[in-house]
Amino acid sequence: MSEFYQQLLKPGISKAKALQETQKKLLKIKRYWHPSYWAPFLLIGNWL
Secondary structure, X not given: OHHHHHHXXXXXXXXXXXXXXXXXXXXXXXXXXXXXXXXXXXXXXXXX
């Protein structure tokens, strides 16, 4: 979650893009490649 909020601090990035970038970063770490680490996170409501 902390990585998600760090992504949101970047200017002009949407919540959806921040979540996508966080998921991609987790996939690069062998320990976190399994979907049980990154798949449970959902965006509900306005994604912009």
